[in-house]
Amino acid sequence: xxxxxxxxxxxxxxxxxxxxxPIRELLRLHLSLAGFGVDEIGDGAAALDRLRAERYDLVVxxxxxxxxxxxxxxxxxxxxxxxxxxxxxxxxxRDTESDKVLGLExxxxxxxxxxxxxxxxxxxxxxxxxxxxxxxxxxxxxxxxHSPHVVLDADRRNAIxxxxxxxxxxxxxxxxxxxxxxxxxxxxxxxxxxxxWTDDVYVTERTVDSVISRLRRKIExxxxxxxxxxxxxxxxxxxxxxx
Ligand code: CA
Numbered sequence: 259x260x261x262x263x264x265x266x267x268x269x270x271x272x273x274x275x276x277x278x279x280p281i282r283e284l285l286r287l288h289l290s291l292a293g294f295g296v297d298e299i300g301d302g303a304a305a306l307d308r309l310r311a312e313r314y315d316l317v318v319x320x321x322x323x324x325x326x327x328x329x330x331x332x333x334x335x336x337x338x339x340x341x342x343x344x345x346x347x348x349x350x351x352r353d354t355e356s357d358k359v360l361g362l363e364x365x366x367x368x369x370x371x372x373x374x375x376x377x378x379x380x381x382x383x384x385x386x387x388x389x390x391x392x393x394x395x396x397x398x399x400x401x402x403x404h405s406p407h408v409v410l411d412a413d414r415r416n417a418i419x420x421x422x423x424x425x426x427x428x429x430x431x432x433x434x435x436x437x438x439x440x441x442x443x444x445x446x447x448x449x450x451x452x453x454x455w456t457d458d459v460y461v462t463e464r465t466v467d468s469v470i471s472r473l474r475r476k477i478e479x480x481x482x483x484x485x486x487x488x489x490x491x492x493x494x495x496x497x498x499x500x501x
Contacts, residue, residue: 269295270315275305302326313340321350336365345390419477442499444490
């Protein structure tokens with residue numbers, strides 16, 4: 259019996275980092291049924307060693323871990339090593355907006371609160387893998403990103419919005435580039451500041467809001483009713499996720 263081209267592809271590899279054995283086993287079972295080759299680790303420090311040594315296609319990471327917590331681990335693997343861009347789903351027993359923001363700021367692609375349903379977990383995994391594949395396909399060596407409405411070329415600093423060129427300042431361009439490269443991901447104002455205004459000391463979170471306003475006047479059909487750069491109330495901003 260063959261599975262056609264499915265069996266010809268090497269299995270995608272996931273690392274599950276979770277200290278609670280029943281949850282780890284549940285994740286292992288369903289991710290292997292979904293076709294992943296599964297490795298699992300219950301300790302944060304051991305997970306960091308593994309993630310510095312081996313590249314994975316997906317990491318499912320518990321927030322509360324012995325050895326090293328999930329936020330610190332996430333920041334460490336995003337800073338350097340083979341998993342700087344690996345899709346990462348953070349799982350946590352806590353379900354507050356601040357935990358979610360902290361998780362996403364530390365570099366997670368999405369966030370899942372326990373207790374979770376298997377279908378929801380698999381849906382989130384599928385969504386972050388699709389986003390990552392789109393971003394991987396979109397960010398080519400000439401450093402272009404695109405969505406259905408926006409094409410950005412980082413080398414030429416060209417922005418094309420709905421087929422027409424748009425003049426953007428450096429900050430407007432960098433902000434939009436970051437948002438478009440991670441559609442659907444909410445960036446807090448602090449996260450945007452730290453990534454876009456890397457050289458500027460005298461900026462505040464209000465600076466982000468004013469650049470977002472100017473950007474919207476340039477790229478939205480109606481800046482008061484944005485369709486591309488969306489507000490996540492009380493948190494920050496995200497680029498529309500067109501599935
Ligand atoms: Ca835990």
